Amino acid sequence: xQWGEENLQALSIQEGEDVTMNCSYKTYxxxxxxxxxxxxxxxxxxxLIRSNEREKRSGRLRATLDTSSQSSSLSITGTLATDxxxxxxxxxxxxxxxxxxxxxxxQLIVIP
Amino acid sequence: EAAVTQSPRNKVAVxxxxxxxxxxxxxxxxxxxxxxxxxxxxxxxxxxxxxxxSTEKGDIPDGYKASRPSQENFSLILELATPxxxxxxxxxxxxQGGSAETLYFGSGTxxxxx
Numbered sequence: 001x002q003w004g005e006e007n008l009q010a011l012s013i014q015e016g017e018d019v020t021m022n023c024s025y026k027t028y029x030x031x032x033x034x035x036x037x038x039x040x041x042x043x044x045x046x047x048l049i050r051s052n053e054r055e056k057r058s059g060r061l062r063a064t065l066d067t068s069s070q071s072s073s074l075s076i077t078g079t080l081a082t083d084x085x086x087x088x089x090x091x092x093x094x095x096x097x098x099x100x101x102x103x104x105x106x107q108l109i110v111i112p
Numbered sequence: 113e114a115a116v117t118q119s120p121r122n123k124v125a126v127x128x129x130x131x132x133x134x135x136x137x138x139x140x141x142x143x144x145x146x147x148x149x150x151x152x153x154x155x156x157x158x159x160x161x162x163x164x165x166s167t168e169k170g171d172i173p174d175g176y177k178a179s180r181p182s183q184e185n186f187s188l189i190l191e192l193a194t195p196x197x198x199x200x201x202x203x204x205x206x207x208q209g210g211s212a213e214t215l216y217f218g219s220g221t222x223x224x225x226x
Contacts, residue, residue, distance in 0.1 A: 031212065042116075042202050042217025043155070050212075088154060099206070099213060101171075102147070102155035 010107040015081055021106045023089030024071040031092040032065050032072040033100060038085045043102075046087075047074070081112040115139060118203050118218035125225050131190040133221050135203030143206040144186040145215065146170070146178060148199040155202065161186055193225045 013019055023032070030051040035043035049056040049063045049072065056063045062075040072089050086107050090100040116137045125131045137144065142163050147155040157170030159178035167178040175197060177189040190197055200222050204215040 033214070035215075040219070042204070042219050043215075044217065045214045048212060048214070099143075099160075100215060101157075104152055104154040 009104065010109070012109040012111065013079060015079060015110050015112045017079055017110075018075065018077045019079055019108065020073055020075040021087050021089075021108070022071065022073045023091075023103065024069070025091050026070065027091075027093065028067065028070065029091040029093060030067065032063070033090045033092070034061075034063055034072075034074045035088045035090060035102070036085045037088065037105070043088060076108075079108075079110045081110050084108060084110045116203055116205050116216050116218040118201075118221050120221060121219070122222045123224070125190075125193045125223065127194060127225060129193050129225075131193045131197075131223065131225075133188040133190075133201055133203075133223070135186045135188075135218060136184050137186075137203075137205040137216070138184065139205055139207060139216065140183060141205035141207030141216075142183070143213065144180065145204040145206070146176075146186070146188045147202045147204065148172070149202060149220070150199050158188065158201075193223075195225045197223065198225045199223060 033048045034046045037043040047058050047063045049065045051067045060077045065072045086105040088102045088105045090102050119134045145160040146158045149155050156172050158176050161167050161180040179187045200220045202220050204217045206213040206215045
């Protein structure tokens, strides 16, 4: 996809470990959102980061955005089994294109 | 908490039949979206709307129509369903507009076309 691609499709880690998921895209954007989707549910927003922020934190989450390399990352510290989900990065592409584009997502499995 | 409700939760249809998926939001959001989710493809945008009476084509509109009769309701219509349209469909609403818009998703409709 020209808009957003998570770099790793699946991750399996032990509870308590830290994890970083990466996203890169080919077309310039100034806003990236990260969403989490748990099994059987729709995605829910975790964090939104703008180009002038470079880094944004929310609880155990930390997002970065590097517009020069057109990449974003989402880190989770001290993972819990309840963090098991699919994580999507969604770069904004403007209102004329229906705003957000979702990549294939990264499946994160946290083993208790 | 924003609320988006989809119906039905599950649907089995026959090839060539007409299918209507419904979405209702109680958030008074202007914008509504229909996505489909397939393994390996993530969420792909089918149609979206910026308000009652408006619909816009997304990235994969072929084979789908949309209808936005009111602020609250947004439907996705498959006039002639095909097995390739077997998927999980998600509706979302967003009210802020602009690049900071947060989307609120429903729980999805699983459609199987036989």
